Amino acid sequence: MCSFHYEAEVTFRLAMPFHLTRIQYDQIVAQARDEAPLECCGIVGGRGDQAQKVYAARNADKSRVHYTIEPKDMLDATRDIEDVNEWEISAFFHSHPASDAYPSPTDVREAVQSGYSECSRFIIVSLLNPEKPVMRCFWLRGGIVSEEALVVAGNERLGA
Numbered sequence: 001m002c003s004f005h006y007e008a009e010v011t012f013r014l015a016m017p018f019h020l021t022r023i024q025y026d027q028i029v030a031q032a033r034d035e036a037p038l039e040c041c042g043i044v045g046g047r048g049d050q051a052q053k054v055y056a057a058r059n060a061d062k063s064r065v066h067y068t069i070e071p072k073d074m075l076d077a078t079r080d081i082e083d084v085n086e087w088e089i090s091a092f093f094h095s096h097p098a099s100d101a102y103p104s105p106t107d108v109r110e111a112v113q114s115g116y117s118e119c120s121r122f123i124i125v126s127l128l129n130p131e132k133p134v135m136r137c138f139w140l141r142g143g144i145v146s147e148e149a150l151v152v153a154g155n156e157r158l159g160a
């Protein structure tokens, strides 16, 4: 499912943070708040290092500590991203309502099992401090956690 050359992409991405617009950032945080104390989840369609659209998805698990993107929502988002717009699945996002914005061992394992760890980022928003959400972006290639800086339009840099 990855279309680009692996080594070239590694070299490229190290120099390039991932970009979200303020509206996209706010959309993810708002969804996390709306669905707390359950985990929320969704998909980010994009091109290169720029997010184009945030797709909210239902968490089929309805859980405080785990998420599974509802298969119908995954299918609809994938069609719009890849077939309609010819973008890429840039990232998957989910919330940690009561823990840090860092991938759990389960997050890493399931990302690898899904196959998407090799071509998509994983964004986590923590509501541990509800007044101050923290959003961070990771690559989980081969099960190795590697943070990528997030830039929200307006040059506010989050995470690494």
Ligand SMILES: [Zn+2]
Residues within 6 Å of the ligand: 094, 095, 096, 102, 103, 104, 107, 124
């Ligand atoms: Zn998680």
